[in-house]
Amino acid sequence: MNGPKLPPARGPLSAGVISALTSGPPPPQVAGADPLGEDLQLALYLCYELHYRGFDGVSDEWEWDPGLLRTRRDLERLFLAALRGGVPGGDDVTGVLEELLAEPIEAVGISHHLRDDGELWQLREYVVHRSIYHLKEAEPHAWVIPRLQGRAKAALVAVEFDEFGGGRAERMHSQLFADLMDELALDTSYGAYLEVAPAEMLAVVNMMSLFGLHRRLRGALVGHFAAAEITTAPSARRMAQGLTRLGVDPLFYTEHVEADAVHEQVLRRDVIGDLLRREPGLAADVVLGVQATDWLEGRFADLVLGRWRSGRSSLLVPMSDSR
Amino acid sequence: MPGGPVLVEGPVEITLDDGSTARSDRFLVALCACRRSRSYPFCDTSHRRRTRPPPTDAEADAD
Numbered sequence: 115m116n117g118p119k120l121p122p123a124r125g126p127l128s129a130g131v132i133s134a135l136t137s138g139p140p141p142p143q144v145a146g147a148d149p150l151g152e153d154l155q156l157a158l159y160l161c162y163e164l165h166y167r168g169f170d171g172v173s174d175e176w177e178w179d180p181g182l183l184r185t186r187r188d189l190e191r192l193f194l195a196a197l198r199g200g201v202p203g204g205d206d207v208t209g210v211l212e213e214l215l216a217e218p219i220e221a222v223g224i225s226h227h228l229r230d231d232g233e234l235w236q237l238r239e240y241v242v243h244r245s246i247y248h249l250k251e252a253e254p255h256a257w258v259i260p261r262l263q264g265r266a267k268a269a270l271v272a273v274e275f276d277e278f279g280g281g282r283a284e285r286m287h288s289q290l291f292a293d294l295m296d297e298l299a300l301d302t303s304y305g306a307y308l309e310v311a312p313a314e315m316l317a318v319v320n321m322m323s324l325f326g327l328h329r330r331l332r333g334a335l336v337g338h339f340a341a342a343e344i345t346t347a348p349s350a351r352r353m354a355q356g357l358t359r360l361g362v363d364p365l366f367y368t369e370h371v372e373a374d375a376v377h378e379q380v381l382r383r384d385v386i387g388d389l390l391r392r393e394p395g396l397a398a399d400v401v402l403g404v405q406a407t408d409w410l411e412g413r414f415a416d417l418v419l420g421r422w423r424s425g426r427s428s429l430l431v432p433m434s435d436s437r
Numbered sequence: 438m439p440g441g442p443v444l445v446e447g448p449v450e451i452t453l454d455d456g457s458t459a460r461s462d463r464f465l466v467a468l469c470a471c472r473r474s475r476s477y478p479f480c481d482t483s484h485r486r487r488t489r490p491p492p493t494d495a496e497a498d499a500d
Binding site: 215216217218219220272275276280347348351368371372373374375376378379380 | 441442444461462463464465466467475476479480481482485486487488489
């Protein structure tokens with residue numbers, strides 16, 4: 115087995131991609147689909163996953179199949195247009211980063227809930243959602259490396275080195291996350307929870323792949339990375355408090371408090387600073403990356419907290435207590 | 438960084454007032470300069486400005 119198993123389809127687009135990958139009819143036509151809906155997000159996720167680890171039983175040839183790439187491009191156009199349409203835009207990079215640097219008092223986010231009142235089943239659900247990204251943590255960002263130069267490149271690679279454990283496999287952030295999943299009696303195999311992750315979660319990861327795979331969107335990838343690193347330290351502190359309260363080892367999150375306090379400074383000063391000195395025309399793309407991250411994370415948090423408030427599971431299929 | 442941490446190249450070993458030592462082998466280390474960090478001597482972003490959020494649409498509707 116060389117990758118995760120394919121998930122069930124969520125509509126005609128994802129069904130078309132799955133049947134193309136498994137039995138070979140031409141990939142589906144994309145028109146009029148909901149750009150943030152379950153079907154398009156899963157179809158796009160399947161196309162992108164071919165560039166990471168692929169799927170069990172799916173030929174590696176599909177990664178560069180022109181017909182499937184055309185379908186992926188059509189899916190991406192709808193998704194990117196939705197991202198541009200969902201955010202205010204502009205080119206004030208300093209202004210949008212300053213907004214993220216202010217810590218709102220009385221905020222209500224997932225990490226606030228898990229710190230104060232979250233139950234173990236909710237923590238497990240949250241970790242299942244995030245496994246879609248954290249088991250490939252920092253990987254979408256590696257694609258931007260050849261598209262940067264000089265100080266911006268060197269600084270981004272230094273942050274990536276930290277994300278990948280500073281040369282020690284057991285300290286890779288993806289491994290620390292797998293250790294956390296193991297402690298919570300969750301399945302640590304890559305892609306195990308793809309079939310229960312809702313579109314709101316897939317969209318966050320699809321955004322990273324979209325920005326990472328397109329050289330023209332390198333500014334957006336850097337903006338996204340900075341936004342993620344800036345917002346992580348305070349939320350990781352709250353998560354660590356929540357895990358400690360629930361008797362779970364908080365190492366994954368305590369590592370992110372200190373690491374991201376450093377990464378934030380490096381991303382702002384060295385990566386964004388140097389990139390915009392070289393390519394000032396990318397300011398609007400950096401802003402897009404920052405704002406799209408904030409917007410998609412907000413949609414994800416609204417979904418999860420909304421479901422939990424009414425006592426329901428935030429996953430597509432609720433989990434039983436065991437693996 | 439004004440108002441933020443002091444950045445020094447790692448690895449570092451810091452001797453604290455009580456004689457204990459703190460180590461970090463990160464490529465760059467952010468040392469707390471505001472004394473508010475709960476991970477002192479390392480920065481945990483506690484220096485950040487805290488703001489009251491503007492009323493959201495939902496709250497405005499409720500009024």
